Amino acid sequence: MIVVVGIGAGGWDEIPVRHQQLIRESAVLLGGKRHLDLVPDVPGQRREPWPSPLREGLPALLDGIGDAVALASGDPLVSGIGTTLIDLLGAANVRIEPAVSSVALARARMGWAAETCVVVSLVGREVSLIARELAPGRRILALSSDGSTPASIANLLVGAGFGASTMTVLGELGAETESARTATASAWDAESPRLNIVAIECVGAPLLGWAAGLPDDAFENDGQLTKRDLRASALARLTPTAGAHLWDVGAGAGSVGIEWMRAHPSCTTTAVEASPERAARIARNATRLGVPGLAVVQGRAPDALRDLPEPDAIFIGGGATRPGVLDTCLAALRLGGRLVVHGVTLETEQLLAAAYQQHGGELTRISVETSAPIGTFTGWVPARAVTQWSFVVPTDSANG
DSSP, rough: OEEEEEEEEGGGGGOHHHHHHHHHHSSEEEOOHHHHHHOOOTTEEEEEEOOOSHHHHHHHHTTTTTTTEEEESSSSTTHHHHHHHHHHGGGGGGHHHOOHHHHHHHHHHOOOOOOOOOOOEETSSOGGGGGGGOTTTOOOEOOSTTTTTTHHHHHHHHHHOTTTTTEEEETTTTTTTOOOEEGGGGGOOOOSSSSSEEEEOOSSSOOOOOOOOOOOGGGGSSSOOOOOHHHHHHHHHHHHOOOOOOEEOTTTTHHHHHHHHHOOOOEEEEESSSOOHHHHHHHHHHHHOOOOOEEEEESSTTTGTTOOOOOOOEEEETTTTTHHHHHHHHHHOOTOOOEEEEEHHHHHHHHHHHHHHOOOOOOEOOOEEEEETTTTTEEEOOOOEEEEEEEEEOOSSOOO
16 A cells, blocks of 8 residues: 655645554655655665656556555655555555645635636646637636746736736745736746746637638648538537547648547547648647647558557548558447548548448438638538448447
8 A cells, every 4th residue: 555645835734643653653665865864764674766757667666665655746646646546556455644735825825715727737748738728718827837836827828818817826835935926928937946836817819719611820730620510420420428438540730639538638639641741730739739648640540540549539630541441430439439430532432431321320411511702792602522330339339
């Protein structure tokens, strides 16, 4: 059993007596150097600092240790070591003894109720995650990686047209050295403590929502883009849900996979794209639109689909007629998995008609027309019609 004890910025003297006793009586004490240095010496106690890189080195460190106490900051389950240990060992083998979290302290200092703000962890992650949350009046608590994070956030806000947003950098929360500095993002020029949380009160024009169907010009593209109305139709059938993973096959500009991830912070995507230029473009689009965690695999399906994380849904925007692509995608889906395929050629249409005859689902032909000038008048300009096949793997084995 690993007992993870949270320590506030106040250090040893503010740790509850019960937790101090746990620490003193443990034969093995784990933690970062800063936390280990806070604890008085205990004769005969084995002390082990966290390895670097952490997740890769933890199994070797924990092998054969047995019972131990691990030290963490505040609440170990707020972007902390507690989450990592539970992932590796299972909840039954890890007990959490939290202190007041830095998030709770930040909300208290700002006077923000929990339901009025969102927490975004930037610990070891890209600052561009903030972009998904930007909206007028939005309150964001950003957990910083280090003292350089506030300046990076300020630059992002200015670049997104939110330079008038108020930033309050709360440093060393709970310690005697606690500090707070407030300025607009556009005026931010201060150094920040290494341990800090940034409270952001967003001021700016409305940007992009989370509903499917962002404007086409939101994506850098070379014309290989699932257009807005078709994208909204596909995503409605792919049905993004919390924690679900999407394969975006023949991803083009990555628009479907990006919007899948914008639907919920826990949604993930693997985009598969043969062109190196387009693969690089997908990564740029994902970062700019606030989902930098989108994984891009440069390669051609079906070979590039090997060893990918198991999908909950698959979108095939291009290459469906390539031998093995459709069969590989169908075989990869678990019960309840969703598949949407788009085609604009007669060959793809024939393939999808045959798939519909064999498996069922929904076969739709979508035509979109937009208005455009015709001389001094206005008329309709049709886009190329798209055949869409959508299919859900039956959850009742008797039906499948």
